[in-house]
Amino acid sequence: MLAAAWELRRRAESAITLEALMTQAQFWGSLDGGRVDGLEAALATLVDRAWLTVATRSGDLAIAAIAVETASELHKARSRAAFGDWMVRAEQSAACQEFCERLHGQRIVQFNMVDGVQLDVLLSALRLKPSDRVLDLGCGIGTLTEYIAQRTGAQATGIDFADIAIERAVRRCAGSTANVNFHVRDLDCLQLAPASFEVALSIDTLYFVRDLSRTLADIGRILVPGGRFAAFYSAKRAENEGTEVLSAEGTVLARALTADGWTFEMDDFTDRDRHYWQTSRKVADELRPAFEAEGNIDLWNSRDRETDRLLCLYAENRMRRYLYVAWRE
Numbered sequence: 212m213l214a215a216a217w218e219l220r221r222r223a224e225s226a227i228t229l230e231a232l233m234t235q236a237q238f239w240g241s242l243d244g245g246r247v248d249g250l251e252a253a254l255a256t257l258v259d260r261a262w263l264t265v266a267t268r269s270g271d272l273a274i275a276a277i278a279v280e281t282a283s284e285l286h287k288a289r290s291r292a293a294f295g296d297w298m299v300r301a302e303q304s305a306a307c308q309e310f311c312e313r314l315h316g317q318r319i320v321q322f323n324m325v326d327g328v329q330l331d332v333l334l335s336a337l338r339l340k341p342s343d344r345v346l347d348l349g350c351g352i353g354t355l356t357e358y359i360a361q362r363t364g365a366q367a368t369g370i371d372f373a374d375i376a377i378e379r380a381v382r383r384c385a386g387s388t389a390n391v392n393f394h395v396r397d398l399d400c401l402q403l404a405p406a407s408f409e410v411a412l413s414i415d416t417l418y419f420v421r422d423l424s425r426t427l428a429d430i431g432r433i434l435v436p437g438g439r440f441a442a443f444y445s446a447k448r449a450e451n452e453g454t455e456v457l458s459a460e461g462t463v464l465a466r467a468l469t470a471d472g473w474t475f476e477m478d479d480f481t482d483r484d485r486h487y488w489q490t491s492r493k494v495a496d497e498l499r500p501a502f503e504a505e506g507n508i509d510l511w512n513s514r515d516r517e518t519d520r521l522l523c524l525y526a527e528n529r530m531r532r533y534l535y536v537a538w539r540e
C-alpha cells in the first residue's frame with residue numbers, strides 16, 4: 212500500500228485519492244497471483260501510524276515525511292520484481308509480440324512509447340558508428356539494445372535494475388551477432404567508469420530516478436568529452452500546474468539539463484505520440500481475445516490502464532512528448 216502511494220506521488224499527475232490508491236494497490240497485488248485482500252486494513256494501519264495523512268477537506272492522501280524513505284525503498288523493490296517478471300512474460304507471449312509488431316512496426320517486444328518513426332529519428336540524430344560505445348539506460352530485456360547494435364554496428368551496453376530482466380537479456384543474446392553486453396545497475400547510482408561511452412540513451416526511463424540532477428551528473432561523468440546523451444521524455448502537467456511545464460524548455464528534464472550545464476536540441480513528438488496511444492487502444496482491443504486465450508489478460512489489463520491514463524492526459528492538454536539530444540560544451 213505504501214509503495215502504491217509512492218507510485219502515485221511519482222507520477223505527480225494529481226492528488227493521491229483513496230480511489231486511485233486502492234486501484235494501484237489492487238493492480239500491483241494482481242501481479243502477485245491475484246492476492247489483493249487486506250487493503251483496507253493496510254491503509255488503516257498506515258494512517259494510524261501517521262505514515263499516510265489525510266487532508267481534512269478533500270480527503271486526499273499524502274505520504275508523511277517520516278515514511279518517505281521507506282516508501283521509496285518499498286516502491287523500488289516492488290518495481291524491480293514486478294517489472295522484471297512482467298517484461299519476461301511479455302516477451303514470451305505471442306499475443307504481446309503481435310501487439311508490438313502492429314504498434315511499433317517490428318516484432319521485438321518493447322516497453323516504451325517509441326514506434327519505428329521515433330526510433331529512426333533517434334538513430335539519425337545520433338549518427339552512431341561501429342567504433343561508438345553506447346549505454347542504454349534502463350534496457351529491460353535488451354531487445355532495443357540488441358536492435359541498435361545490429362543496425363549500427365556500435366558496441367551497446369544495457370543496464371537495468373531488474374535482475375530478472377538482465378538475466379533474460381543475457382540468455383537471449385548469447386548467440387547474437389550483435390556486440391552487446393548487459394549488467395544490473397541502478398540509475399540512481401551509476402557505478403560505471405568515467406569517460407567509458409560516446410553515447411548514452413534513455414528511452415522513457417528517466418521518470419523512475421529519485422534525483423534527476425544526480426543521474427544527469429553521473430551520465431556526464433561516464434561520457435567522453437563531447438559525448439552525446441539522448442532521451443525520449445513525455446512531460447506531464449499536474450492539475451495545479453501551469454502549461455509552462457509542458458514547453459520544450461520548461462519540462463522537468465529540460466530544466467535539469469540546463470542547471471547541470473548541458474546544451475540540448477529537441478524534437479516535438481506530441482502529435483505522433485497521441486496517434487501512438489490511439490493506435491494502441493485499437494490494436495489492444497483487437498488482440499484482447501488472444502491475450503485471454505494465453506491466460507495473459509493481466510498483461511492486456513496493464514496496457515489498457517496505461518492507455519486510458521495517457522489518452523486522458525492528452526484529452527486534458529496535460530502531456531507533451533519530446534526527444535532531447537544533449538551534450539556539454
